[in-house]
Amino acid sequence: MEKLLSDSISSQVREVFQQLKNPVQVMLFISQAQAEACDITRQLLEEVVELSDNLNLIVYDLAVEPELARLYKVAGKAPAIVMAAREGTQITDYGIRLLGVPSGHEFGTLIQDLLLVAGRDSGLSPQLRTYIKGLSKPLHLEVFVTPT
Amino acid sequence: MLAHQIAMENPAMVLAEGVGATDFQELSQDYGISSVPDTVINDGAGRVVGAVPEQNMLAEIMRTIGK
Numbered sequence: 639m640e641k642l643l644s645d646s647i648s649s650q651v652r653e654v655f656q657q658l659k660n661p662v663q664v665m666l667f668i669s670q671a672q673a674e675a676c677d678i679t680r681q682l683l684e685e686v687v688e689l690s691d692n693l694n695l696i697v698y699d700l701a702v703e704p705e706l707a708r709l710y711k712v713a714g715k716a717p718a719i720v721m722a723a724r725e726g727t728q729i730t731d732y733g734i735r736l737l738g739v740p741s742g743h744e745f746g747t748l749i750q751d752l753l754l755v756a757g758r759d760s761g762l763s764p765q766l767r768t769y770i771k772g773l774s775k776p777l778h779l780e781v782f783v784t785p786t
Numbered sequence: 787m788l789a790h791q792i793a794m795e796n797p798a799m800v801l802a803e804g805v806g807a808t809d810f811q812e813l814s815q816d817y818g819i820s821s822v823p824d825t826v827i828n829d830g831a832g833r834v835v836g837a838v839p840e841q842n843m844l845a846e847i848m849r850t851i852g853k
Contacts, residue, residue: 711801717809733793738806747787747804760794766840768803769796775851779789779802780826782810782819 642678643685651749655690658756662693663724667707669700669716679739684719694724694757711735719748734757744783770780788843789825827851 643651666683668676678699684765687693699712700707700716712718718737723730731754754760760767770777793802807814807822817826822847825834825843834843 651813667815715810718825731797733797733800733802734790735801735803736806737803738809740806744804744806751787751790751804753792754794760791762791762795763840765845766792767795769844769848770792770800773796773799773851775799776828777792777796777800777847777851778828779787779792779800780805780813780817781789782805782807782814782817782824784787784807784824 641685642682648685648689651686654749654753655751658690658692660692660756660758661753662752663720663722663729664693664695664752665710665720666695666697667700667703667710667712667718668697672716675739676717682740682745684718686752693752693778699710700763705782710727712737717748721751723755723758738766741768742784747783774784788840792843792847819835 664683664687666680668680673728684696687695698706700713707713710720710765712735713719716739717739718735719740721734733754736748736751741770787804788803793800805813807819817830821835823837827833827847827850832846834846
């Protein structure tokens with residue numbers, strides 16, 4: 639199978655991933671209903687995860703793991719990428735999701751997100767941190783982007 | 787992505803999804819997405835169009851869900 643990432647991109651990403659200091663668990667939720675998009679996303683993630691020892695990928699089918707899909711709030715959404723912190727066997731969900739094939743501009747977002755999760759710190763201003771930590775009502779943010 | 791950074795500060799309360807409009811056309815149409823990025827807050831209760839600084843995002847979140 640031909641690679642999705644060029645050698646040039648792979649080596650650039652591999653180099654950037656030297657900053658990736660802590661383990662990240664990537665979970666991809668797929669569905670037969672979006673087979674093509676899921677196949678591409680799966681291959682892309684497999685290639686990306688190979689570029690660092692601190693990245694691990696697990697793939698789940700929405701139909702096979704409905705409880706897990708509900709737990710991670712990705713039911714009915716495929717391809718859905720969850721990027722969580724991992725310490726040994728413990729997974730910490732940061733509420734971070736990417737929905738759809740991470741191509742074009744979204745590929746950069748994927749790489750940045752992996753670094754963000756590995757860094758274990760939001761990098762936000764103290765004011766925004768305090769406000770968000772103090773939330774007593776749920777906050778759902780859906781950021782619509784296009785690949786190009 | 788700013789929304790993802792926000793989620794990290796309170797994963798119990800915040801869900802931040804980066805949505806590829808091409809793969810999620812129906813959802814994009816439901817919200818009337820035209821220019822991107824477009825951040826929909828709490829299923830349409832709030833909205834931020836464009837890539838904005840933290841302060842702007844904070845202001846709209848506060849307006850949407852209160853202080």
